[in-house]
Amino acid sequence: MKASNPFWREQLIDQIEPELAREIDIYETEIELRKQGKIDEKLFAETRLRRGAYGQRYDNGQRWDGQETQILQYPSTELTKGPNTVWDAPGMQRIKIPFGGLNARQLEVMADLAEEYSDGIAHVTTRQDFQLHFISIDDTPALMRRLAAVGITTREACGNSVRNVTACPYSGICGDEAFDVTPYAHALSQFLNGHPDTQDFGRKFKIAFSGCKDKGCGLVNMHDLGAIAVRRIETGVEKRGFELYVGGGLGSVPHQAKLFDTFLPEEELLPTSQAIARVFARLGEKKNRNRARIKFLVAQLGLEEFKRLVLEERALLPPDPEWTAFLNDLHAHDEQPLRPAASLNGAARPEGFDRWARTNIFRQKQSRYVTVTVTLPLGDATGTQLRGLADIARRCTRETIRTTVEQNIVLRWVSEADLPEVYAALKALGLEQPGAGTILDVTSCPGTDTCKLGIASSRGLAGELRIRLAEKSHTLDEAIQDLRIKVSGCFNSCGQHHVADLGFYGVSRHSGGYTVPYFQVVLGGQWTENAGSFGLAMGAIPSKNIPEVVERLTGRYVSERLKGESFQAFIKRIGKVEIKKMLDDLTRLPPHDQDASFYSDWGDTREFTIGDMGVGECAGEVVSRVEFDLAAAEREVFEAQVLLDKGEAQKAGEMAYASMVQAAKALVKEQFYDVPDDTDRIVSEFRTRFYDTQLFWDPFAGGKFGHYLLRAHDKHAEPATHEVARQRIEEAQLVVEAAYSCYGRMQAAKPPVKVKA
Amino acid sequence: MDLQHLSIKVFAERPETIDLSNFTGVFNSWIQRRVADELLIDVADYSHVFAGPGVILIGHEANYSLDNAGRRLGLLYNRKAKVEGTTHERLRQAARAALLACQRLEKEQALKFSGQEMRVIVNDRLIAPNTDETFTSLAPEFKSFFDTLYRGAEYLLNPTPDPRERLTVNVRAASRFDVETLLRNLS
Ligand code: SF4
Numbered sequence: 036m037k038a039s040n041p042f043w044r045e046q047l048i049d050q051i052e053p054e055l056a057r058e059i060d061i062y063e064t065e066i067e068l069r070k071q072g073k074i075d076e077k078l079f080a081e082t083r084l085r086r087g088a089y090g091q092r093y094d095n096g097q098r099w100d101g102q103e104t105q106i107l108q109y110p111s112t113e114l115t116k117g118p119n120t121v122w123d124a125p126g127m128q129r130i131k132i133p134f135g136g137l138n139a140r141q142l143e144v145m146a147d148l149a150e151e152y153s154d155g156i157a158h159v160t161t162r163q164d165f166q167l168h169f170i171s172i173d174d175t176p177a178l179m180r181r182l183a184a185v186g187i188t189t190r191e192a193c194g195n196s197v198r199n200v201t202a203c204p205y206s207g208i209c210g211d212e213a214f215d216v217t218p219y220a221h222a223l224s225q226f227l228n229g230h231p232d233t234q235d236f237g238r239k240f241k242i243a244f245s246g247c248k249d250k251g252c253g254l255v256n257m258h259d260l261g262a263i264a265v266r267r268i269e270t271g272v273e274k275r276g277f278e279l280y281v282g283g284g285l286g287s288v289p290h291q292a293k294l295f296d297t298f299l300p301e302e303e304l305l306p307t308s309q310a311i312a313r314v315f316a317r318l319g320e321k322k323n324r325n326r327a328r329i330k331f332l333v334a335q336l337g338l339e340e341f342k343r344l345v346l347e348e349r350a351l352l353p354p355d356p357e358w359t360a361f362l363n364d365l366h367a368h369d370e371q372p373l374r375p376a377a378s379l380n381g382a383a384r385p386e387g388f389d390r391w392a393r394t395n396i397f398r399q400k401q402s403r404y405v406t407v408t409v410t411l412p413l414g415d416a417t418g419t420q421l422r423g424l425a426d427i428a429r430r431c432t433r434e435t436i437r438t439t440v441e442q443n444i445v446l447r448w449v450s451e452a453d454l455p456e457v458y459a460a461l462k463a464l465g466l467e468q469p470g471a472g473t474i475l476d477v478t479s480c481p482g483t484d485t486c487k488l489g490i491a492s493s494r495g496l497a498g499e500l501r502i503r504l505a506e507k508s509h510t511l512d513e514a515i516q517d518l519r520i521k522v523s524g525c526f527n528s529c530g531q532h533h534v535a536d537l538g539f540y541g542v543s544r545h546s547g548g549y550t551v552p553y554f555q556v557v558l559g560g561q562w563t564e565n566a567g568s569f570g571l572a573m574g575a576i577p578s579k580n581i582p583e584v585v586e587r588l589t590g591r592y593v594s595e596r597l598k599g600e601s602f603q604a605f606i607k608r609i610g611k612v613e614i615k616k617m618l619d620d621l622t623r624l625p626p627h628d629q630d631a632s633f634y635s636d637w638g639d640t641r642e643f644t645i646g647d648m649g650v651g652e653c654a655g656e657v658v659s660r661v662e663f664d665l666a667a668a669e670r671e672v673f674e675a676q677v678l679l680d681k682g683e684a685q686k687a688g689e690m691a692y693a694s695m696v697q698a699a700k701a702l703v704k705e706q707f708y709d710v711p712d713d714t715d716r717i718v719s720e721f722r723t724r725f726y727d728t729q730l731f732w733d734p735f736a737g738g739k740f741g742h743y744l745l746r747a748h749d750k751h752a753e754p755a756t757h758e759v760a761r762q763r764i765e766e767a768q769l770v771v772e773a774a775y776s777c778y779g780r781m782q783a784a785k786p787p788v789k790v791k792a
Numbered sequence: 793m794d795l796q797h798l799s800i801k802v803f804a805e806r807p808e809t810i811d812l813s814n815f816t817g818v819f820n821s822w823i824q825r826r827v828a829d830e831l832l833i834d835v836a837d838y839s840h841v842f843a844g845p846g847v848i849l850i851g852h853e854a855n856y857s858l859d860n861a862g863r864r865l866g867l868l869y870n871r872k873a874k875v876e877g878t879t880h881e882r883l884r885q886a887a888r889a890a891l892l893a894c895q896r897l898e899k900e901q902a903l904k905f906s907g908q909e910m911r912v913i914v915n916d917r918l919i920a921p922n923t924d925e926t927f928t929s930l931a932p933e934f935k936s937f938f939d940t941l942y943r944g945a946e947y948l949l950n951p952t953p954d955p956r957e958r959l960t961v962n963v964r965a966a967s968r969f970d971v972e973t974l975l976r977n978l979s
Pocket residue numbers: 480481482483486487488489490493523524525526527528529530653
């Protein structure tokens with residue numbers, strides 16, 4: 036734990052948006068409450084997940100060292116930060132970067148955090164986020180404050196919530212786009228982040244934007260909600276809108292998204308998304324997390340019924356000015372170049388430049404400007420590299436930086452004439468590797484390096500493939516240059532293997548008393564056309580034979596493809612039986628005494644085990660909105676006690692009263708979801724729905740606890756002495772407890788939700 | 793100033809002969825054998841990153857790595873947990889832990905480290921921002937420690953200038969020192 040943790044709050048308070056500052060204060064209090072045993076571990080787990088603080092491999096306090104499973108003797112023996120998750124064990128912090136957009140200062144802060152709290156590496160994920168690993172939970176509030184001070188939030192980066200909203204990294208500069216989706220991605224991200232209608236999901240919810248349909252770097256088809264920019268002429272006027280898709284997703288069972296609307300007008304984007312969120316929250320599966328993504332709900336209801344429910348919900352939504360406010364300011368995200376447009380004009384090119392420029396330069400629709408892709412091996416960058424990139428972005432652009440789902444960083448708006456300078460600067464940072472978006476640019480999820488669910492080492496395999504392919508990059512046939520390789524550590528598909536030409540996901544097999552790392556080979560996925568189709572599994576192969584699989588398949592494609600035949604078409608044509616035949620010998624595993632190397636994973640000398648796998652937190656615990664609200668009420672009671680200890684009786688009394696109202700509101704929302712945020716109205720609704728009906732009444736104490744709230748409501752404006760405040764705090768605690776009991780009774784009495792088969 | 797989170801790097805000799813890929817196994821064997829009195833947890837391999845942290849042995853109290861920052865390979869001890877005592881004692885703790893790790897690598901892996909040059913990093917920008925003032929205020933503490941370590945031999949303290957970096961001080965003695973001598977000087 037950092038010695039400076041207590042000081043960051045004061046240091047940055049003026050630089051953090053008040054709402055965000057308050058949220059982080061609350062989170063810090065929750066950490067304190069958990070340490071005191073006043074918050075249940077499941078609830079705390081979901082709380083931290085919603086702030087992006089995720090578990091990491093071995094956080095159950097055990098690790099296989101190759102000979103035995105060692106018990107990691109952390110100082111915090113009893114304290115946990117979630118079920119079976121030791122407090123002191125390092126975790127991962129995910130940091131949301133909506134549409135991947137960053138400025139130089141933000142990149143520098145990322146560098147600082149990676150060095151001070153993590154292991155020196157900032158990692159770009161396959162969803163345009165950053166991740167920092169080996170983080171102490173005690174450091175997370177300080178880390179979040181430092182991010183918040185530069186306008187970055189980790190709110191809802193994990194857990195059952197709306198995750199980072201992604202978008203093509205070329206939005207606004209690509210000649211193929213209908214229009215720039217950036218302001219829409221930004222607006223939807225802002226709108227849904229922390230929105231009350233997104234707090235009761237049974238699973239995570241991923242959104243993506245794409246500027247066009249055919250190239251479709253946004254990968255819309257594999258998202259829970261996806262929007263493709265479309266223009267349409269209506270009565271002679273050009274209108275902007277979206278082809279809207281729902282229910283896509285990868286995971287163990289990939290689903291192509293369904294077309295929800297061919298043209299959703301731009302002003303309908305936010306309210307329709309809100310209505311979809313409401314339907315998902317209301318009808319989505321909550322108990323069986325394996326079937327809780329929206330794709331299952333859409334499949335179960337059928338698209339037409341799902342759509343009917345969404346439109347019905349949409350019609351009922353109370354109007355919100357935020358739905359369209361951003362449309363008045365669509366150009367706020369427009370970017371400008373820093374330097375004048377100029378072409379290279381035969382200027383001297385450093386060695387290696389031409390090769391790099393062939394793959395790492397994207398010509399913008401704005402003449403003589405390009406976007407430079409900086410390839411990060413396995414998505415990793417050091418603090419020094421990030422600071423160096425920030426310098427280049429300041430010197431050559433107006434800090435127009437984005438992360439990509441291929442785990443790279445792009446610098447937009449580079450004048451062509453500046454390319455040699457940019458290349459030289461990248462080279463000094465060791466970031467001049469060519470091959471962006473080609474077969475060399477292998478992407479991978481964290482896998483067994485840090486993920487609790489990882490089965491095999493996706494990063495180890497990806498690293499090995501990168502090395503082997505780079506060694507022969509000069510001789511690689513042009514036909515295979517543009518193929519994509521993606522690796523996941525398990526069937527959950529975070530490495531997006533389904534949309535790769537050559538995809539792999541980790542599995543294991545048992546043989547001769549050993550457990551062996553294998554990878555399923557998934558062939559023929561399509562990256563273009565917004566993840567146009569998913570690949571097919573061809574069988575499992577020992578991990579150590581996968582490089583040979585790549586060698587054979589690419590070799591055969593080079594020699595046998597028909598003119599203009601894509602890899603997908605080639606795989607389809609030669610067929611699964613033939614592919615199996617050509618890989619058959621590679622499925623065989625040598626006995627341990629002949630070749631023990633097969634029994635450990637890439638980049639890991641330990642004998643392989645799957646005993647280190649933990650329970651995943653991808654979905655988090657399913658904690659209902661009411662439970663969250665009641666936990667917030669409980670926290671307010673705690674804060675009231677702290678105020679009273681400080682001698683601030685008046686404030687303590689008010690806080691105690693606020694906690695009672697919060698508890699009442701949590702219950703009222705179960706019956707009247709859109710109850711206005713007005714104390715009189717909340718208390719009046721509570722009286723009618725819960726007190727008068729005796730629903731809130733305690734089986735033994737009767738209406739006593741409800742009466743505490745009603746009395747506090749009548750008297751809260753009166754000055755509070757220490758004694759009055761103390762009494763109100765005690766009553767507030769009882770009201771919150773009674774609310775928990777009431778909710779429990781309501782749940783027990785509820786018939787199961789039925790949806791149309 | 794309550795100076796915590798001190799990192800010490802000792803540079804390797806003939807770094808071009810060192811293959812980082814061997815060190816995931818080496819560090820894992822340290823976990824197996826529980827070689828330190830600190831809790832050793834896991835190994836992270838970043839050898840694919842240019843001038844990066846190399847291979848890291850992640851611990852609870854501290855990380856050890858064969859670090860390649862600045863393209864200069866060395867053993868880095870990066871203290872995470874607080875250490876009691878004076879700044880001198882904290883520097884001593886970090887330097888001793890780094891040198892003991894070097895000693896182990898010299899014995900077990902035939903690596904060679906030079907004690908003539910070292911780097912001290914204060915891994916906390918709030919406590920120790922990389923400014924002239926911080927360096928000036930800390931210089932006497934650093935001098936007191938390196939006087940002990942180098943036993944009166946001449947040496948130079950060189951802070952790095954970029955204020956965005958963590959406070960980093962390069963130390964170079966006028967004469968050669970090996971790991972064993974420095975450990976003796978600290979005992
Ligand atoms: S695909 Fe599996 S191993 Fe990879 S990050 Fe996702 S859950 Fe973890």
